[in-house]
Amino acid sequence: MSLKTPSAAPDVTADGPPGRADSRPGARNLLRVPHGGLILVLILVCVFTAVQADAFTSSQNLLNVLRQVSVNAVIAAGLTLLMTAGGMDFSMGSNAAVTLCVGAQLLDGGWSTSAVVVVCLALATLIGLVNGLVVTFTRVAPFVATLASAMLLDGVALLVLDGMSVTTGDKMSALGNDEVAGVPYLTVVAVLVLALTGVTLRFTTFGRDAFAMGGNEHVARLSGIDVDRRKLALYALAGVLAGLAGLMLLSRLGAAAPNTAGLQTQLTAVAAVVIGGTSLAGGHGTIVGTVFGVILLGVVGNALNLLQVDSNYQLVVTGGVLLVAAVINEFQRRSAPGH
Numbered sequence: 352m353s354l355k356t357p358s359a360a361p362d363v364t365a366d367g368p369p370g371r372a373d374s375r376p377g378a379r380n381l382l383r384v385p386h387g388g389l390i391l392v393l394i395l396v397c398v399f400t401a402v403q404a405d406a407f408t409s410s411q412n413l414l415n416v417l418r419q420v421s422v423n424a425v426i427a428a429g430l431t432l433l434m435t436a437g438g439m440d441f442s443m444g445s446n447a448a449v450t451l452c453v454g455a456q457l458l459d460g461g462w463s464t465s466a467v468v469v470v471c472l473a474l475a476t477l478i479g480l481v482n483g484l485v486v487t488f489t490r491v492a493p494f495v496a497t498l499a500s501a502m503l504l505d506g507v508a509l510l511v512l513d514g515m516s517v518t519t520g521d522k523m524s525a526l527g528n529d530e531v532a533g534v535p536y537l538t539v540v541a542v543l544v545l546a547l548t549g550v551t552l553r554f555t556t557f558g559r560d561a562f563a564m565g566g567n568e569h570v571a572r573l574s575g576i577d578v579d580r581r582k583l584a585l586y587a588l589a590g591v592l593a594g595l596a597g598l599m600l601l602s603r604l605g606a607a608a609p610n611t612a613g614l615q616t617q618l619t620a621v622a623a624v625v626i627g628g629t630s631l632a633g634g635h636g637t638i639v640g641t642v643f644g645v646i647l648l649g650v651v652g653n654a655l656n657l658l659q660v661d662s663n664y665q666l667v668v669t670g671g672v673l674l675v676a677a678v679i680n681e682f683q684r685r686s687a688p689g690h
């Protein structure tokens with residue numbers, strides 16, 4: 352009896368005859384890249400806007416977009432770390448609003464910039480720590496506790512300003528408007544925060560504990576992780592980053608006005624983190640996805656302004672773009688190996 356060795360199988364692709372490689376890499380291959388859905392939507396929005404509005408690709412407009420997204424990026428970085436651990440803080444935007452208002456009042460009252468920075472960051476950290484204490488020791492759901500905190504802080508911000516706008520002149524204006532090597536200082540700060548958050552998640556014990564807590568808090572306790580202390584640290588860190596975002600916004604605007612930042616800013620950050628791939632249930636977080644989510648939201652907002660879309664339709668269009676990006680990202684995640 353003789354054995355016949357089967358000949359090599361022909362090179363067959365889903366889109367062509369045997370022996371031919373896929374000659375249409377385009378969008379299909381892009382979707383195989385991590386966060387390819389977000390990247391694809393971002394590219395489409397950029398191309399469409401660049402064709403319709405020449406000002407979109409101007410250096411001045413691009414710098415403006417970078418400054419705008421930098422504040423949201425700092426909030427989103429803290430939120431990514433917290434959500435990975437199974438937590439949630441809906442009050443970070445409102446914390447930033449309080450920080451901005453208090454900082455403006457202190458600068459207007461003659462305080463030095465360094466003293467204002469220290470006081471504002473300490474205040475923001477305290478707010479975050481209070482949220483952590485409520486969530487950790489009362490067992491109130493983080494969603495409920497921090498949403499109530501957000502409404503309370505929005506009210507405090509209005510009380511601090513007493514319904515008036517407060518300007519700070521050129522104090523802190525360097526941070527908000529100057530550049531280094533053509534890159535805004537605000538963007539440099541945001542990149543550093545995002546990079547440190549990414550390193551923390553991926554390479555430190557603190558980050559590994561966050562993943563473990565988000566995956567199963569009970570198991571994390573049994574494995575020796577001090578869950579309560581970790582939670583307090585995470586909420587305090589979220590407070591610090593919210594305070595930093597508030598100071599960044601103050602330096603960019605040069606003033607504090609009623610309803611600046613607040614819950615709307617927070618919802619924008621939450622949207623960026625979620626469509627970037629961080630799980631609301633905890634146990635999975637990605638800082639790279641958060642970066643793409645923040646950029647996509649910033650670009651969409653800028654595009655709508657440049658295209659002079661009626662403000663009544665802007666939320667509709669933004670929500671539609673985010674929904675498409677989220678759906679594409681979810682299909683891509685499910686089709687990835689291991690799902």
